[in-house]
Amino acid sequence: MLLFVSAGEPSGDLRAAELCRELSARSPGIGFFGLGGDDMEASGVDLSAHLEEFSVMGFSSVLKSLGRILSLEKRLRRECLERRPDAVLLVDYPGFNLRMARWASRRGFPVVYHISPQFWAWGGWRARGMARHVDLVTTLFEFEAGFHAALGVDAVWCGHPLVESIPRPSPGGGDIALLPGSRPDEVERLMEPMLGCVELLRRAGDRREAVVAVSRTVPGALYSKASALGCRLVEGTSAALSSARAALVCSGTATLEASLHGVPFVLMYRTSPLNYGIARLLVRGVDRICLASIASGRTVAPELIQGDATAEKAFDAVLPLLGDTRERRDALEAAGAVRDALGPPGAAGRAAEAILRKLQEMNVV
Template sequence: MSPAPSPEPAIFISAGEASGDRHGAAVARAIRAGLPGARLFGIGGRQMEAAGVARLAGLEALSVMGGAEVLRRLPSLFGLERRIRRLFAAEGIGLFLPIDYPGLNLRLARAARRQGRRVLYFIAPQVWAWRRGRARRLARDCDRVLTVLPFEADLLEEYGVDVEFVGHPLLDAREFARRPPPAAGERVIGLFPGSRAQEVRFMLPVFADAARRLARLHAGLEVRVARPPHLPETLYEGSGFRTASPEEVLGQATAALTKSGTITLELALAGIPMVVGYRTTRLEWAVGRRLVRVPSIVLVNLVTGARIVPELLQDRLTPGRMASALEPLLEEASPERRAMLRGFTALRDRLGEPGCAARVAARAIELLA
């Protein structure tokens, strides 16, 4: 017979990517500050673990991208899902707190709701871009949905979702590890090819080739590659450049070549001009073009409603185009760099106020009560 669950409140936090791990850790710390006796379980990365979350699995178990890779990993993913459902009952989980990562988290939200548990979804799935049917699932299976982009709440309300815009977690104070001040004229290109192994395989060769072209043209130009801690160093060996943590590269970069996603907001808030590139398999690209409903895949452009950041997608993603688009952004006084930085100021004004993690924790504690 299994032991009876502890009377102390239990919360399960589910994050499937590096950005979710960081945000989940901030929320976990805020929950402990407001509810010291809470027992925290979850799936995520090292930052959540350091914040006191007892992990059932790490990010390496969840780092999948694209249909073919998902199919190969289905048995292990379904096995993990069954373990989580059993833990819901064994530990008496009172609140399920999923963070983005809808493929798994929407199924777990349904399971939690059927078991009579509260569900607080943080960082809603991007139904504004594609698969709007997920909005109905959010309305059915979630007590409340917390959005981090200002335009999401109105759309979700149309589907009957109890929704609240809580501001973006990136606005919370964050210190980047910085090297000593660079020598006069020294510049650094940061490469951000992604947090999933398949993303890195698709994007890094193109990003690295573009950076090499620029390094040949500009003396003293350095290149750093951002490597999330859950991805192995061997994945980056072919680039020929040193790797560092994403935080370190953000603290050093003059300009960046990056994939799409939350990283574009991080770079913008750090004042780092960028060029965005993205590539996937031809089949997945063809399917995505039919499903995606937005004019840009760059969050900076979507939030501001302007084409601030250049984006090179699929066949247009070539080293030559990336190098040409990035080169003027390396010059402090160039019109292109100054215009982009003005756009970043407009972005910050639209992302709400700092204190997102505290607001999420407060809503979690309210639901538990």
């Protein structure tokens, strides 16, 4: 059996790699090719294109890179037609993968979507559109499976694999962790206010070490100011969080990681005015952007968005989390609720079993 796999972001690359390993363990002889990164390649996927070729975020960045993206998309579709995979496995990255789902289903390829796009924020109209082109959706959060099922999609809740990779809170330490994101745009916009917060802490007499989580997909030059300020640079969010007492965190999966590590944090988010304006028009029924808060159904962290994501406001929000305060105790309690909401260990294995079961029903396996 041969699967085309598509993951266009670092987080999706990791999740796809885990899933491919679990599929290989349950179906010896299975093969993979497609769009991904170093983790997928290490798990045995034959890369047709590297995710760095698709590394854009936000509406304005996509518009600037549209010609290049469409050219790569055409190349991947041509390879699918040449190699004729038994099924198409799409992982997150909705901008590209939803188009791929529509294209693949119209040509008779079974389509599985692993890690559902966050349609509960964007509105049901996109989920209804996806339902016409996807045979199975596997979700990270329980409420997502219910959302898709109500719209007629075959959906299975598998849980979140982070629970397995972070099985217990870290012992912690005294550092402040800075997690500015995994994309160049994010780091460029958030590094300055995060470092400004560190400077304000130092002026207030707090000399704790600042640890910056570095992403392999971000040019090193974007971390130069952090180095000049004497921050310690480490690769990956877990390395930064393992010695942290509190953190400043970009939106997204990093908020779940901070919660699982038991590190109270402040969420910071900045994007271009155009991206933010379009998002505000499209997003419906969501009053917060912190994924940890959405998953657990409670407020896990303060949110500093756009103009509020300043050094001064970050300082005011993070300072209570560094001491022995009620704010810190409440944050630690909320972190425990996040872990409960993500399900038991073994998410990738459950997803692999659900996918193979569905393909067997469709006479693919």
